[in-house]
Amino acid sequence: MTRSPSDNLTAAAHRATLTDRYAAWRELGYDASRCPVRNVLDHLGSKWSTLLLIALAEKPMRFNALLREVPDISKRMLTQTLRDLERDGLVARRVFPTKPPSVEYRLSAMGESVLGPLTALVGWAEQQFPEIERARARFDAGDATEHAAADEQPAAPTARVALAPVSASG
Amino acid sequence: MTRSPSDNLTAAAHRATLTDRYAAWRELGYDASRCPVRNVLDHLGSKWSTLLLIALAEKPMRFNALLREVPDISKRMLTQTLRDLERDGLVARRVFPTKPPSVEYRLSAMGESVLGPLTALVGWAEQQFPEIERARARFDAGDATEHAAADEQPAAPTARVALAPVSASG
DNA sequence: AGGATAGGTCTACAATGGAGACCTTCTGCC
DNA sequence: GGCAGAAGGTCTCCATTGTAGACCTATCCT
Structure with missing residues (x-):
């Protein structure tokens, strides 16, 4: 770091x-x-939104194409997440009068504008991933919380009893 | 670099x-x-993580201080979210041997490093918020999906029936 | 006729989240 | 001495959400 x-x-x-x-x-x-x-x-922040935005960043896609692209999403959640993104104006939905009708989803201009911040976050995630995994291993091994020395002061709001003479350990 | x-x-x-x-x-x-x-x-992406990171960005805080700072979080979710953040190494937990013990939470170095990407996203959210609200209003008014002209082509994978003569409407 | 593709909806079940009671140890107060 | 209140949680119960997958209408290919 x-x-x-x-x-x-x-x-x-x-x-x-x-x-x-x-x-x-x-x-x-x-x-x-x-x-x-x-x-x-x-x-x-919802589980699928970012994933769908990333998928649609590549190219516009149709409903079943998205379903194939993100294999672990259910139809129901795909519908719902797309509706949310559409409602927020990040994704545009177009229906083509083929038979049967085709429905295409694509990023709107606003949807494209979130790609910047999103890329930053994704970059951070990728860069920090090894460290995060190490942190998790450490935590799961029980080496987590730090115990402060008896004469250090906690953050703020209780000075109430902070000064009492104390033998550490319960 | x-x-x-x-x-x-x-x-x-x-x-x-x-x-x-x-x-x-x-x-x-x-x-x-x-x-x-x-x-x-x-x-x-979880509901409270970002909020707690932002709260802790200001200064280290103790459990009940966080509870007051984020009034609509429950104790249970606060505990759980802090544990998650601690496990991932974004937040450090320190116990002070006051009586009763004080527990202080603060951003770790890695936790501080996410502030950058997070700020970018927050900035985006704030900037786009008016537009998002307009999009929502439009959507809720029913003016949502765009219907393409009959001779336009959908995204890709079916050209199968895309060319059939079709009377739009539905 | 049977099966596939299209874009969904609907239902039943499991996991998650939230509200709030409860717990223990300490202090201050009357 | 006894009660209230703060500290930092845990536990239980219920409601909302998410998931898996059956089902639906229509059209096309074989």
Whole structure:
């Protein structure tokens, strides 16, 4: 995880950006439906949405082609996920009056515009995957939680009993 | 080679990148557990993970502080999501031997490294939100699917009956 | 006529998520 | 001394979601 000083700076900037969004949501009275982030990410985060966006990034596809392309999705979920993406305007649905009718799905302009952020995330996932697997192995081996020394202070809100003389170990 | 995640790549380049990942997965026999993208994104996509990462981006926090910070999460889901994030190495858990014990959660280095891609996505969500809402309104008003002219060709795999003379309408 | 392809819907069952009761140890308060 | 409240969870129960797969209408190929 080589980190350069400039990475730290950008990390700080990201932190600031995200904290801003968070504060904005708090000011909306924690109303999830009016928070762009939650509203949008809840959909994008669903198991199949990103996968379908990636599949459609390659080329427009028809219903059964998508079904073949993503072998572990069920028809029901494919229909439903496509409907969601269509409703959000990320995917356009076109019906061709062949017999039987053909239905083609393709990314809209907005759908294409999410490819950038999505690629960034996918790149991160791929890059970090080995480290994540190591972390999982470590966790599953039981070497997880860190126990702080008795004289260190926890994050914040209770100083209430933090100073009591204490013998570690229960 | 530290390149900013998404700077000057064109949509076509994103498409190529994503299509590559997709092809790689196909070559793994569509095994989701060995696909970094699905493996990682399935976790990150869960309803609360991103929210907790954003909350912890601001500062380390303790269990009950997080509970107050994200008012619509239940204790159960908070525990579970934090465990997942900890297992993946994105969040570090530290126990302080106060009485009663305090437990502090903070982003690990890897957790900070996801802030970049995450900020990109959040930025996209915020920027596109008005358009998404318009798309939803349009969809809910029934003005959704586009019906192609009879002489246009669908995506690909059936040219089988595509040329039959057909009276549109349905 | 039988089977395949097209694009779905519908039903039954399993997994997941959420609300909230409950637990233990500690402190402060009256 | 006893009760309330905070801390950090776990546990149980119920509702929502997701999954598998049968089924449907129509057309075409053999």
